Amino acid sequence: MSFLKLERVKKVYNKTIEAVKRFDLEIERGEFVVFLGPSGCGKSTIMRMIAGLETVTEGDILLNGKSIIHLEPKDRGISMIFQSYAVWPHMTVYGNVAYPLKLRKKTKEEVEEIVNEAAVICDIDQYLKRYPNQLSGGQRQRVAVARAIAVKPELFLMDEPLSNLDAKLRVSMRTDLKRIHQDLKSTSIFVTHDQSEALSLADRIVVMNHGYIEQIGTPNEIYHESESMFVARFIGSPPSNFLDVKVELEDNKVFLVHSTFKYEINNKFVKTLKGKYIGKTIVLAVRPENFTIGNKGIIKTKATIVEPQGSHIVINANIGDVEVKIVSPILDILPNQEIMVGFTESIGLFDKDTEKRIK
């Protein structure tokens, strides 16, 4: 039996706006699940429904096999980290961390012990007597984390907790959150629109769009075997490049034909393509690092813009009328230089009508 189960969850605001259309998910104990999607895709709504801050329009949420949708937030045994940290400004750091414990009727000694323990884990033990307005953003975030872990929750919810931090702090907090998760083994749900956060933190990622789940999978599955064009476009920086190609059959060989190149398919796709797609236009998706540059290339084009990134460069080039981004370890390519571009084996094919992956 799974630890947390969401069954056909639906959320409608004001009887007309469907924030979440259908959401099914099972989460195992100790898992770190990330809800990823653009703003307005319903990921925060799902989290708020789990927390009890929003009502569930349809469907059910089961925690340990018991429905929790009619419980008050306080009775759900969860803790949450908010986007704005939600550290109470009129209480000291100690007061903030102690507040949930006092509500749980712990004795003064127990409260003190737990607060100190959580403060050490989050490295805020020297600020316990300060007020939040005397702390930096990162320190406030740590207070929020300390408060959340102090209650030893069954379920740990994080609603874009890193989005208010500056880029450098975000990366280090990310590592800290992962370390805390590994140490405490608490089941965690993390909401974000930042794909690199999702990839680095998650055991499993739930990619959402327009109130639906696009794909559920491990970071590697999401990245390399994107189920839809939306996922391929959303994940990866820079994202996948899409080229419209026509499938043609010549001498029992399958070719993808584009105005600038003709590419022979000789792997797992052959059978499917032969079966359904001969003569049709499909979408070829290539990750920026799955382009090759060199003599084996099949497309002759010109680098228009070159962006050095230190370890690699990002080349903008035109293939037909599509501008693609190519990640290359060859660092000495100059703008306007002629290049020969090819593909590695790791390409993706999508149906042009359904935008789903062709397997």
Next chain:
Amino acid sequence: MNSVGKRITFYLIISTILFSVIVPMMYLTTIAFSSAVEISDYPKQLLPDLSHKLKIDWDEDSNYYVISRLNNSYEYEELYYSSRFDRHQNYLTTYLNISKTEEELEDDFIVARETGESVYLKYNKDIFNNFIKFFEVFNGASAALFNSVKAALLTILLSMTLGGSIGYALARTKIKGKDAISLGSLIVRMFPAVSISVPMAILLVKFGMFDTMIGLAIIYSIPNIGLTAWITRSIFLSINRELEEASLVFGATKIQTFRKITFPLVLPAFAASSMYAFITAWNDTAVALLLTNRNQTLALLLYKAIGGTASLHYAASGAIILILPALLFTFILKNYINKMWG
């Protein structure tokens, strides 16, 4: 304009404002500490004198002591003569605010008689004399002070509870016509309270609340409820909802959340608006004039006192008594608001 010119203009404007505020205040304070004789003295002094310089002469022919006082033109002005010390004592207390016993006066005055020369004395004024006299001279001043406190507290209570609830409702609920209500509460604020008080007088008589402090407080609350609603509404709106949601998630009920999180966060707004409510109630005379008969407030009593009596120095000390609690209240709240909102 260069920066020096700008700075000079700035200081000129500031000092003009300060001058126009401070000089009347100082004049009022000086009068409040003046004795009856000083009121008619000329030129006026800017700061109150704490003592009188007196000259005592013995008039051999008429057999009495003559008191002269060094006035603001630096001349000794003859004020009073009598052979009896009890009359001297009475005169000094009433007209010069000097409290001395007959024996003390006799000891000082007798020197003039024995030597036949002028005796120069410096007597300290009893600085609280005017304040004590205020309550003696104006009948019911202490009752009026009590009434003022009562009316102010009731006004605060009414405007805070009603205005605060409206503010919360406007900020946090989805009731229809919210904009109309907020605008309406501001329009009510625009009405002069006097114009409402005429019809209200009739209503209050019907409800048996004419000439009571609760009746007054209701009138004072009308403009302040709107103001409080506006101030608290914006504060309730500005409180991040996540602060309350965090409290709910971490184990608090809705009531606990309001008590421990929301209310402490909006308290400064209530403090600020209670200051307005207090000042409205405390300083009003016009409404109190219309709606009370025997239970007057201190401000009303002063209004009548200043208009109807020659004892200006008592009225001025009454005004100081009226100002002090308002100042005290404002400063305490100001410090509190500063602490909360920095």
